Amino acid sequence: MGLRDDIERYKEVGENRRQDLSEFIQYGDLGQSRRDEVRIPIKIIDLPEFEYDRRDMGGVGQGEDGTPQPGDPVGDPEPGDEDGEDGDPGEEGGEHEYYEMDPEEFAQELDEQLGLDLDPKGKKVVEEKEGDYTDLTRTGPTGTLDFERLFKKGLKRKLAMDFDEEYVRAALRIDGWGPARVFEWARSQENLPVSRAWIENAYEELPRDERGIYADLEEMEEEVERSSTAQRIRRDGVDEVPFRREDERYRYPEIIEEREKNVVVVNIRDVSGSMRQKKRELVERTFTPLDWYLQGKYDNAEFVYIAHDADAWEVDREEFFGIRSGGGTRISSAYELAAEILDEEFPFSDWNRYVFAAGDSENSSNDTEEKVIPLMEEIDANLHAYVETQPSGNAINATHAEEVQQHFGDSDDVAVAYVSSPEDVTDAIYEILSTEENNE
Known part of the structure; x- marks a missing residue:
């Protein structure tokens, strides 16, 4: 068995023993992964050890003062087994405890689990190459x-x-x-x-x-x-x-235009005072797999992260999921900033554009109807999505998601999803991606 066979065997074992993908999305530690590398925990199996029979308390070989006692493992202790020695838990490696996959593999498996088959469309022609000899002409070699x-x-x-x-x-x-x-x-x-x-x-x-x-x-x-x-x-x-x-x-060969599949994903989240820890965690559990999925589907993926309370500002990925504010809420401020960034840096003629927003659906009076919805209609995008995160159910003034859903109805480029617990996350992801699949 060669090195390549060993690698394939390792991958097979890892796939069988790693945490289920849906379970990982709902409950796993997403923070162990990076944007370009998904790390899914592998279920560790304790290896059996020989022990002295606890029922046999006497007889030859029963010793004291450092000699093995009933229930002690057989064999010399490994370095780090005793308290205070080197090798305390967490100090060394642990690479074997995770199954690593790139976003492309993640997207493929998520397609299989959710029954999706999103086929991204390229926009900008970057290469023309010869295909099969399917076309005919009157002259030739x-x-x-x-x-x-x-x-x-x-x-x-x-x-x-x-x-x-x-x-x-x-x-x-x-x-x-x-x-x-x-x-x-x-x-x-x-x-x-x-x-x-x-x-x-x-x-x-x-x-x-x-x-x-x-x-x-x-x-x-x-x-x-x-x-x-x-x-x-x-x-x-x-x-x-x-x-x-x-x-x-x-x-003569068919001329095939290779189009570069570029995507920009604008992630918007509410960081106002009402967005408590559980709400923020649900935003992360929904948006992070979506980022991995779209990065795996497209050749070139760019991400824009916008945080907002009553005002909006651009942040990096690390800040996006941890930041919070004590201010009020005006969702339209985020869409105004998103429109400005997209128009300047990511023209719709060259980029596939996704605008994902999340929050607890609380918004300032009339902002959704008078500003957010018109902005969503003006911003050209493959898909707009809003994810409501309300762990305790709908609050009285949490009406943004409902207003958006009522206005756009069954539109093929707008999706609304509701997440009240981790169990709802995969359903929300399916709702968003299946809307895009039907749009394609």
């Missing part, structure tokens, strides 16, 4: 001649030109019938693709004593059995196929 197509064309023409030559020669044996009469009969009555020249040549080749042996057409038809094209091909085969220059087609 001999080696690219589509002979199969040429043969079919020729065979089709062969079948269209084919007729029962013996049947026509038999008509030349009718008393009083010459080439002119036979040609008229063959073309007008029998619809046979025979030329006047062929009939004249056949008549010249016919021995004189065979001319006029049939009294009329009826007698000829009784004596001569007419065969179909299929019967003749089965009997005689195909000697030649009439190829023509105009039938020639040459294969």
Whole structure:
């Protein structure tokens, strides 16, 4: 077994023993992961140890003063096993305790678990490359001649030109019938693709004593059995196929435009005084997997993090999930800043754009209806989403999510999700991503 086999085996074991993906999203420690590396805990199995039988309290070998006692593990202690020695818990490594996956693998597994299949669309053409030889042209190198197509064309023409030559020669044996009469009969009555020249040549080749042996057409038809094209091909085969220059087609590769799949994700969260710890944790549990998922789906992913109370400001990822304020709430301030950043740095013609917002749905009076909803309609995006985090259920003044949902209804580019506990997180992620899937 080589190194590659060892790696594959390690990966297989890790997949079997790591925490379930949905369970990890709902309850796992997301803080151990980075934006470009997802670390899922592996369930550690305690290894068995030999112990002295506790029922046997006496006999040979029962010692004191440092000798093994009932229940003690057999073997010399490893460094760090005793109190106060090096190797206290958490001081060394621990890499084996996590299964590491990149965002692409995370996205693939989340697709499988949630039954999604988001197919990101590229916008900016960055490369043109040759695909399969599926297109045809009238000229090209001999080696690219589509002979199969040429043969079919020729065979089709062969079948269209084919007729029962013996049947026509038999008509030349009718008393009083010459080439002119036979040609008229063959073309007008029998619809046979025979030329006047062929009939004249056949008549010249016919021995004189065979001319006029049939009294009329009826007698000829009784004596001569007419065969179909299929019967003749089965009997005689195909000697030649009439190829023509105009039938020639040459294969050339389809030109495929490679489009760079760029995405910018704007994450907005309420950091006002009403956003307590549980609410903040639910925001993190929802937004973090979405970031991993979209980063895994797109070639190039950029993230913008906006925090707001009554005003909005841009923050980095670390600040985004930990910051809090004691101020009021005006959600529109975040959308105003998002619109400004997107217009200046991420034009919709070149970027796939996602705008995700989360909070407890509390907002200043009339801000949702008069400002937030118009801004959501003005900001071009693949998807707008709002996630309400209310661990204790809806508060009386928590109406933002409901207002957004009532206004946009079943719109294919706006999703609203409700999260009151970790159990709701995967359902919220599904609601958001399935809306985008249907939009695609």
